[in-house]
Amino acid sequence: MTLSMYQASVPVFIQGLTGLGGVIDKAAAHAAERKIDPAALLQARLYPDMFPFARQVQIATDFAKGGAARLAGVEFPAYEDSETSFEELKARVDKTIAFLRTLDAAQIDGSEERDISLVRRGETSIVKGQAYLLEQAMPNFYFHITTAYAIQRHNGVEVGKRVFLGAA
Secondary structure (H helix, E strand, O other): OOOOHHHHHHHHHHHHHHHHHHHHHHHHHHHHHOOOOHHHHHOOOOOOOOOOHHHHHHHHHHHHHHHHHHHHOOOOOOOOOOOOOHHHHHHHHHHHHHHHOOOOHHHHOOHHHOEEEEEEOOEEEEEEHHHHHHHHHHHHHHHHHHHHHHHHHHOOOOOOHHHHOOOO
């Protein structure tokens, strides 16, 4: 049995974002219960040269929506990156999941050899769909959801593997 490009992308992004939503919920509850200024957790980072939690969430959603949309050959929604609260970050995650659910297998399957155009720092490069998914979109997506999880865990938020996996 083969694994399709759709199966390797959209459901995986949705599961990861579901877990990220759980991390956001746990962090918000932690701040409220312990009377911690939410900004302290939203701007927390693992190391000074790393992005804070809020930015990790923004980038993770960008890789999910951008990755799936590029494979499907459709435009993806642009977000302003202006979230400053747990509620706004959770809404962004939910909005991204809703967008992903608009994509179907027929749009993405067969995209292994589709040319994907990427612009970074003013330079355009073309990569094939499967290489893009497996070598760029997924690793970056997992890096940012894992870092977001680690930031909150490091700050005492009681999240575990089940939350990260979207199973709690």
